[in-house]
Amino acid sequence: MNRVIIITGTRKGIGRYLTEQYLAEGDKVYGCSRRNTDLEHPNYCHTNLDVSNEVEVMAFVRNVYKENKHIDVLINNAGCAAMNHFLLTPYATAQRVFNTNFMGTFLMCREVAKYMVKAKTGRIVNYSTVAVALNLHGELVYSASKAAIEQLTRVLADEIGESGITVNAVGPTPIDTDLIKNVPEEKLQDLLSHQCIKRFGKFEDVKNVIDFFLRPESDFITAQTIYLGGVV
Amino acid sequence: MKKERISEIVLGILKDYCEANGITEELTMDTHLIGRTRIMDSMGLVNTIVDIETAFLDEDVEISLTSETAMSLRLSPFRTIGSLCDYIAQQLGAGEEQ
Numbered sequence: 001m002n003r004v005i006i007i008t009g010t011r012k013g014i015g016r017y018l019t020e021q022y023l024a025e026g027d028k029v030y031g032c033s034r035r036n037t038d039l040e041h042p043n044y045c046h047t048n049l050d051v052s053n054e055v056e057v058m059a060f061v062r063n064v065y066k067e068n069k070h071i072d073v074l075i076n077n078a079g080c081a082a083m084n085h086f087l088l089t090p091y092a093t094a095q096r097v098f099n100t101n102f103m104g105t106f107l108m109c110r111e112v113a114k115y116m117v118k119a120k121t122g123r124i125v126n127y128s129t130v131a132v133a134l135n136l137h138g139e140l141v142y143s144a145s146k147a148a149i150e151q152l153t154r155v156l157a158d159e160i161g162e163s164g165i166t167v168n169a170v171g172p173t174p175i176d177t178d179l180i181k182n183v184p185e186e187k188l189q190d191l192l193s194h195q196c197i198k199r200f201g202k203f204e205d206v207k208n209v210i211d212f213f214l215r216p217e218s219d220f221i222t223a224q225t226i227y228l229g230g231v232v
Numbered sequence: 233m234k235k236e237r238i239s240e241i242v243l244g245i246l247k248d249y250c251e252a253n254g255i256t257e258e259l260t261m262d263t264h265l266i267g268r269t270r271i272m273d274s275m276g277l278v279n280t281i282v283d284i285e286t287a288f289l290d291e292d293v294e295i296s297l298t299s300e301t302a303m304s305l306r307l308s309p310f311r312t313i314g315s316l317c318d319y320i321a322q323q324l325g326a327g328e329e330q
Contacts, residue, residue: 058296118282162275
């Protein structure tokens with residue numbers, strides 16, 4: 001499709017899957033993660049960075065703009081989770097989760113949106129989670145950081161909507177990735193019981209929603225969060 | 233980068249904005265960008281600031297026009313065209329040749 005796409009957290013999991021898919025579809029992908037990747041492709045460029053580091057994010061995005069003079073899509077996939085009872089959650093854990101999830105999304109959106117505003121077009125996709133809608137015990141910090149992302153999605157969509165940019169969020173159900181590797185089985189089953197369709201999500205489910213947001217025909221779809229699995 | 237070049241880039245972008253939006257006021261270093269006598273609305277200012285930042289980047293000069301006091305009438309670096317140029321010059325080393 002020949003789009004210039006930034007995806008954060010591309011080393012593994014959904015980010016890796018999306019990167020490989022969009023590369024196969026002919027897009028140019030700029031990815032990042034804290035650690036190295038073994039992904040090699042003529043249209044893939046990887047940068048090691050921490051999405052909550054302002055200097056690193058600014059340099060990364062500027063480089064993408066300098067090389068292409070436009071950025072079509074931003075997918076804020078990078079994220080981390082933490083499960084714990086509120087009363088037992090260390091302050092450092094809360095800071096780490098908010099830094100990666102919210103601050104990372106905030107910084108990437110701010111830097112990329114500059115060039116999208118200039119181009120009067122662009123698509124931004126953020127990540128929420130069904131844990132926001134379900135108010136799950138033990139996921140206070142994680143779901144609060146994602147609730148903040150939903151609010152960012154709505155307000156940012158309003159602030160830059162007139163510039164032809166859409167900002168939306170996808171809220172995945174549990175998917176078999178590292179993010180849920182430490183979640184107890186009964187907790188996962190309890191979570192599934194709240195879904196209309198009681199199965200784990202797949203990478204393809206997430207990409208399907210993102211593709212919907214990215215379609216040219218979706219230029220009137222903005223400020224929305226779509227939860228997978230029928231969570232309301 | 234010399235201060236004259238900074239002013240040239242900033243004024244060029246502001247002139248383009250004014251032409252595109254039917255603003256006929258003469259632009260000087262004292263022209264207000266925020267406040268009661270501003271020449272553009274807040275979204276216009278944001279778009280102009282983005283254009284200015286990108287224009288410098290196109291010349292391989294990196295500046296960041298984020299500011300804690302962006303919308304403060306008293307403290308904003310975007311109060312006037314002159315204060316905006318000063319803010320950029322400050323980031324680039326007080327207007328000396330880079």
